[in-house]
Amino acid sequence: MRKFGIAILGFLLIVSVSKAQRSMDKIAGVVGSSIILQSDIEMQYAQYLVQGGQPNPGIKCQVMQNLLTQKILAQQAVIDSVTVKEDEVDNEIDRKMRSMMQRAGGQDRLEQFLGRSVIQYKDEIRNEIRESMVADRMRGKITEKISVTPQDVKSFYDKIPKDSLPSYNKEVEIGEIAFNPTLTKEEKEVYKEKAEALRERVKKGEDFGTLARLYSQDPGSAPDGGDLGFADRTTFVKEFSAMAFKLKAGEISPVFETDFGFHFLQVIERRGEQVHVRHILIMPQITQASLDRAKLKADSVYTLLTKNKQVDFSSAAAYYSDDKDTKYNGGMMLNAENVQTRSTFIPTDKLDPQMALVVDTMKVGEVSKPVLYTGQDTKKSYRLLMLKSVTDAHKANLNQDFPKLKEVAYGDKLNRTVSAWFEKKRKETFIRIDAEYQQCDQLKKWVVEPQTAAVVKP
Template sequence: MKFINKEFLLSLFLVATSITFAQKKEKVDGVIAVVGDYIVLDSDIDLEYIQLKAQGVDTKDITRCELFGKQLEDKLYAHQAIQDSIVVTDAEVNSYMNEQLDAMIEQVGSLDKVIKFYKKKSEEDFRSYFFDIIKMNKLTSQMQKKIVDEVTITPEEVRNFFKGIPADEIPTFGAEMEVAQIVVKPVITEEEKKRVIDKLNEIRQDVLTGSSFFSKAVLFSEDPGSSSNGGFYKMNRKTAFVKEFKDVAFSLAEGEISAPFETEFGYHIIMVEKIKGQEVELRHILISPKVSSQAIKDAKAKIEAIRTKIVNKEITFADAAKSSSDEKETRNNGGVLLNPRTMEPRFELTKMDPTLYAQVSELKDGEVSLPILEEERGGGKFYKIVTVNDRFEEHQADFSKDYIKIKELALRDKQIKQIAKWTEEKIKETYIKINDEYKDCEFTNNWLKK
């Protein structure tokens, strides 16, 4: 077990259960509960303990009843997801399975080691075992998301939530800072762009005349998240893809292949396989233009010149960002970064990305960093300079200054209450049977329907 670390287990397979559908189960030995179409096995709780220990959690104070209660909740979510016609396709499960398996193999060195770690006889046995687990987890998470997505909160509710917090329980927010940056990207030549577009057009034509899009994606796509699975993605209009990609995807008919188009990641072609209501199943190929070493040198020289003007007070950092930064998301805001977790221009130091923290932690107010070479998501390199606009010391929550954070707390509180209400209602209308040996458990929810 030494060849897979705790973080790897947690990020790849946060699996709490071993599940099978009740109607498919021939043997009922060890069944301790039935929730709708799902069963809970005594061994599921044992697996929960194994997973928690693998994550480094101290389990000595965690009871079997507590883990059993979580098992019941998960099964209720999954059961209700099916009743609500939430669909998790086999293709979606297999796509996720392939991604995780590829990552595991990369981590440990071989498929055999992965199979051995999970005590399975073969790859087929491994896939069969995890297929139902992954599918149930996806049903569970989508059902939870459906419940909380329907919850909204008004400013008045936020105010009442804050007023209702006892004075000695008002939260304290940690030290924060506001950070700004200017980005200069190397210029890609028109010849290189043409080379990529021509290659994608060549691939497109090959597919139109009978070649496999799946095979072409495996061979040529530079998207690490989908290339091994033939470029497959399933998405709807709310899926977190860049606008240009979604615009093309939803403009195509089934079987149609797009012309090459550009996003921040490079150039793509898309082939739509299926359209199911508001969802699209597609495959795509991404190829990113390559940057020459001279272009990288030119980008560095440009950002050094920008920095010199700022340091010599010929221009402010904010004005330089507006006039010269290649990062469209921040340049019109003077280069100010938004915290991706809160979408506000403050970063709590203890929760800050370690790389960004290392770049700004030693800067004095108004000081500009030396040029920093970084690599963006699409693999391209760029230079940036950063500065700290403002610092905020640790402080007790203030309604006007910390409204966004307080709103988050209030919304989370309302979501928790909505989930509790939903659970109470669904328990009443769902068939649930608990084994006698667990009927003495003190559950948070009314699983015994007393």
């Protein structure tokens, strides 16, 4: 409840800044022919607080610097004909609005906070969103040809003082094959019948919201009477969306199944490509029999891998595993903190404690016996683990850490290229910063006198 309260207070802070934006007309900065309003800075500072940041006026200096760079990039984008399509802007606005509606508790509540309709607000933020997207694309163009060769990596490594080389913790590469317990049609039937009985009670006149509060197992919507607010097709899983968007306002769906369980829903209102629905969810509970069946399957695959050796681990993962995130990756788990690089090297201190206990007793190349695993969502499954490699804690070196060092070298080259580009553009562009922000250390070099700079006109 405390986190929820903080989120609402933060959201109200953002909204209050938004409402005050037109009255707060102080110009905090000028970049070429563009201006930065004080309200722009206050809005982003409020968003920083909502995301859990501690009150710190110095953050406004960083916000101002970010806005200055965004304006320069956007103005250069006009010169270089770098654009974004309107449907891309639409998609980004829709994504932003979905997040805001979720935080506010639905479209109606959001509109109450904003003091205007979502359609009006989307129109107001359109230019800001477009400029941000154009700036990001322009930054990408500046760096699109950057690459690092093995020689670049070596040169970068050689320049690092030996006493400043990064240290890497012990890392492991782990493969997994997951076996999720599944219920038979007969085992599921009792849960489907419970949903059917609740649906009949609604049809006979009992209040949908009251029954949802009492019986729905969706923790997010049950306290609100099953109300999910307004959402578009991309918000729900496909089976739910298909049902929600084919019904008319007031209609109640039949009971249907998704990965979450058995639902039935009622459409409250339709607005174009958005629908306002409420639902009741009954979630089937895993039985000991279903767990036993999962273990039996895991035991069979373990035998194939270790005794009969009829299949390799990668092929077994692709064929048998129920984990969608790893089965098409040879079963290999990815470093959750470095997913973009798809690194399979995971620091042991970042491993799930359940897996760490098993892996600590294994030898490289060994496959574990089936292990009962409980996920963060409390769902149980059996896993086979395979220890592919172990790298002990050490100081960085080219032989062991070339991929990591290549990534760092690339980032360094990227930053130097962007910094050089901005240094040149700052000297060519008229920039004026309000006295309040001229005291910021990171902004002291940004002020360019009018007689030495050109006013960039889009």
